[in-house]
Amino acid sequence: MVIRATSLSLGYGARTVLRNLDFQVQRGEFVGILGPNGSGKSTLVNALAGLLPPQEGVIQLNGHDLQAVDSRVRAQTLAVVPQSNDIRFPFPCLEVVLMGRYPRRRRLGTLTPEDLIAGLRAMRQTTTEHLQDRLVTEVSGGERQRVVIARALAQEPDILMLDEATSNLDVRKKLEIFELCQELHRVKNLTVLCAIHDLNLAAMYCRRLIILKDDGLAEDGPTERVFTSEILSAVFETPMEVARHPRTRRLYAVMLPLSAGAPDEPEILKAVRLS
Amino acid sequence: MKAEELSPLEIREAWDRRRAGSRRFGLTLAGLALALGLSVCLATAIGRMDLGWGEIARAFLNKIGLSSFTLDRTGEVVVFHLRFSRAVLAALVGACLAVAGVIFQGLLRNPLADPFTIGVSTGAAFGAALLVVLGVEAALWGLSSLPLGALAGALGALMAVLILSREEGRIRQESLVLAGIVVSTFLSAFISLIKSLDEESLSAIVFWIMGSFSGRGWVHVGFLLPYGLAGLVLAAFNCRELDILALGEEQSHYLGVEVSRTRLQLLLAASLLTAAAVSVSGVIGFVGLVVPHLIRILAGPSHGRLLVLAALAGALTLIWADVLSRVILPGGQELPVGVVTALLGGPFFFYLLKTRKGRGLW
Numbered sequence: 001m002v003i004r005a006t007s008l009s010l011g012y013g014a015r016t017v018l019r020n021l022d023f024q025v026q027r028g029e030f031v032g033i034l035g036p037n038g039s040g041k042s043t044l045v046n047a048l049a050g051l052l053p054p055q056e057g058v059i060q061l062n063g064h065d066l067q068a069v070d071s072r073v074r075a076q077t078l079a080v081v082p083q084s085n086d087i088r089f090p091f092p093c094l095e096v097v098l099m100g101r102y103p104r105r106r107r108l109g110t111l112t113p114e115d116l117i118a119g120l121r122a123m124r125q126t127t128t129e130h131l132q133d134r135l136v137t138e139v140s141g142g143e144r145q146r147v148v149i150a151r152a153l154a155q156e157p158d159i160l161m162l163d164e165a166t167s168n169l170d171v172r173k174k175l176e177i178f179e180l181c182q183e184l185h186r187v188k189n190l191t192v193l194c195a196i197h198d199l200n201l202a203a204m205y206c207r208r209l210i211i212l213k214d215d216g217l218a219e220d221g222p223t224e225r226v227f228t229s230e231i232l233s234a235v236f237e238t239p240m241e242v243a244r245h246p247r248t249r250r251l252y253a254v255m256l257p258l259s260a261g262a263p264d265e266p267e268i269l270k271a272v273r274l275s
Numbered sequence: 276m277k278a279e280e281l282s283p284l285e286i287r288e289a290w291d292r293r294r295a296g297s298r299r300f301g302l303t304l305a306g307l308a309l310a311l312g313l314s315v316c317l318a319t320a321i322g323r324m325d326l327g328w329g330e331i332a333r334a335f336l337n338k339i340g341l342s343s344f345t346l347d348r349t350g351e352v353v354v355f356h357l358r359f360s361r362a363v364l365a366a367l368v369g370a371c372l373a374v375a376g377v378i379f380q381g382l383l384r385n386p387l388a389d390p391f392t393i394g395v396s397t398g399a400a401f402g403a404a405l406l407v408v409l410g411v412e413a414a415l416w417g418l419s420s421l422p423l424g425a426l427a428g429a430l431g432a433l434m435a436v437l438i439l440s441r442e443e444g445r446i447r448q449e450s451l452v453l454a455g456i457v458v459s460t461f462l463s464a465f466i467s468l469i470k471s472l473d474e475e476s477l478s479a480i481v482f483w484i485m486g487s488f489s490g491r492g493w494v495h496v497g498f499l500l501p502y503g504l505a506g507l508v509l510a511a512f513n514c515r516e517l518d519i520l521a522l523g524e525e526q527s528h529y530l531g532v533e534v535s536r537t538r539l540q541l542l543l544a545a546s547l548l549t550a551a552a553v554s555v556s557g558v559i560g561f562v563g564l565v566v567p568h569l570i571r572i573l574a575g576p577s578h579g580r581l582l583v584l585a586a587l588a589g590a591l592t593l594i595w596a597d598v599l600s601r602v603i604l605p606g607g608q609e610l611p612v613g614v615v616t617a618l619l620g621g622p623f624f625f626y627l628l629k630t631r632k633g634r635g636l637w
Contacts, residue, residue: 051528075531082525088384089521089576094289099519103531108512113290120281120289132289148526155530 002027002159002191003048008057010040010047016055017043019215027158028189030182032196032206032223036236039212041195042083045163048193049080075103079152081165085144087136093147094132097123100154122153125180142169149177153184160184162194166201174198178205203227203251211235227251300580303573307587311366314594318362321598323607324353360492364555365597365612366590367496368488369562371503371552373589376563377570377581378510378545381521382538385448389563390549393455394432394462396560399546399553400483401462402428408473419498425550426502432458433546486559486613488597495555502554506547510582513541517578559613561620562589562596568627592616 003025010018017040025031033041046052048059050066059066061077069077079100087096100122101115123129126146131139136147145168152160160181166174182205184190196202202209202223209226211219213235219226232240232253239256320331334354376389383393390396406424439454440446463484470480481487510517516537519527524534552559566589567581574580593612596619600612 049529051525071528071533072531075529080529082529085522085526087522089381091518091576094293095518095577096522099522099530102515102519111293113286116290116293117281117286120286124281133292151530 002062003193004060004063005048006058006060008047008059009055010043010052011055012043012052017215018212021057021217023210023217023220025191025193027191028185030185030192030205030207032194032202032209033212034196034199034202034209034235035212035218040215041212042163044212045080045161045193045195049078049161050074072103075155075157077157078159078161079155079157080161081145081149081152081163083164083167085148087144090135090137092133093128093136093139094119094123096136096147097128097150097154100151103155118156119150119154122150123147125153126150127176142173145169146173146177157190159191159193162192162196164195164197167197174201181205199227199232199253203253204248223251227253229253300574300584303584304587307584307591311587311591311594314591315359315362315366318365318594318598319354319358321602322353322358323602324350326350326354330354356492360496361488361597362594364491364496364499365488365593367499367503368552368556368559369566369589369591369593369596370586371499371506371548371589372559372563372593373566373570373585374507374510374582375545375548375552376589377567377578377585378517378541378548379563380567381517381578381581382541382545383446383448383451384521384523385451386568387452387564388455389561389567390429390545390552391459391558391560391563392452394436394458395429395455395546395549396553396558396563397459397462397466397484398432398435399425399429399550400558401466402426402431402550403554404466404469404483408469419554421498422502422550422554425554426546428462429546429550429553430543432462433542481611483557484613485611486557486616487600487609487611488556489609491555499551499555502547502551506544506551507582507586509540509544509547511579513537513544514579514582517541518576521576521578557611557613559593559616561616561624562592565620565624565627566592568624 005021005023008018008021009016010021021044033044035041043052047054048066050059050061050069050071053067061069061074066074097119098111098115101111101118105111105115120129123132126149128143128146128150131143131147136144139147145165149162149165162181166177169177178201181190181192181194185192192206194202194206196206206223208221209219209223210217211226211231218235219231227242229240229242232238232242236255238258240253241256242251242253244250245252320326320328330350331354334351337351338355372390375395379388379390379393379395380386390399403421403425405428406421435458436451436454437446439457440450442450466483467480470483482489516527516532519530519532520534520537520541527534527537549563567585570581570584570588574584593616596615597612600610600615603615604610
């Protein structure tokens, strides 16, 4: 397996956001991390990226304690696309993408043709090729996000983690990014983990869903089993209906007005309403 | 989405375009180096004592043992021990300050940061001045301890400023320069106080606070060199990391940079450079602020190039600022060089601030 979390508790200072998580991610999985605001999606991604040391428990990356893995080796294995990218220095976009080669370059070595090719390929894949010489401070927010995704791909990682990385992109660009992830997942066996708000996007691409709620794992399983009206309604405390699209054969969720009540109101929701 | 493969032609083109960038850098580098060489010569020729070029050339040839002209001894001393040494020292101090400015701006992600504005220079001056007053100046393995006192002062001031501007674990950009000014003003007052108590002349106070190369020579070049070189090497070794750190700590971590260790090394490098400069010349403002911005306009934000070009441009700037400080007053007295840099740098920075408002200072 690639990632294994054992009795993992995460938080900031005295506050614990997630308690006692146990899960594994195998090589080549496509996992979505869902949950309401504040349920700890970003916290979990930060921890899996080695940015946030666990309060308790261990995260293992390829069998080694993540906290002890050399930072360059970690960045060769695992790339992260954060939610927002506030880049203030006017680097040309190509140079930003080539920074993704940092973990694979020798410390004072010059850029090799392989580095350049990896950078260019990543820009082609994210349709940012035309931005090569444009300054990263002068492109639109969506373009900048795709440049950062290209930078992550230039790392040539085994695992790609997206933390709400497509939230600010329009529908088409969102789909393009996820199609690309799916393609890399299929062809190169890339492991993808994405924290994501958009339920339908998750249902369309993720084969497994981890749903966070009330400082723990509410659900963890194949999308087909977890993506149901009952579970989504309970987790998001919103009436939801899940159906299968006649053409794509994929599941999708529709939210109903809060006043409508859930179609088959689960016990949890009734309890919530009564209290 | 199936991306088609890259063609060799496309790769070639991108490669060549990057190479063209390197060529531009090389040309700028050569131009600045040439200007620096010429400036050192001119600075050696300009002064109150009128010496012809022939005389200067002969003094140099004698010095390196290629000739043995019989020369007026005064001329040789003026050329070699007063003017040339001073020009070299000014160049080294300028290079140190400009590189320190580049590091502070990139690392703190603040366009207004430089050794002077964030109080590190004054901290260094305080440390050095204190060492002089306490009389514990000593030579360790042939190295002067004065820069070490300055380094301690610089690090102390830096720590104070970073703590003052920190809020909830993050350094607040708006508070950084403010904290720097507070620390700097406080320590300036302290320098004045200890110098007054020590019954030293006003000129000693002015030296530390306004900066000057008056009466400085080869021995001071020796003070500066080991510490300045150590700082430069440390900075050069971390310049790629500096590029990435300029994107922010989180992203640097994702890209595999050891953030805390690298940041510590870079802060140490900038403090070493500042301490080396201040221990021989006092506090000289604006060089570390204006020069990096000028070079950014010329060469872009990549720190490897920035460090090299800013070092040369800083050297150039301070050589000429020092020449001005020597010749500008009609009576023959010298002006503190910090006065000249502030008089020139202030309006220039104002101009930068106004004309580049739309795209920010970077």
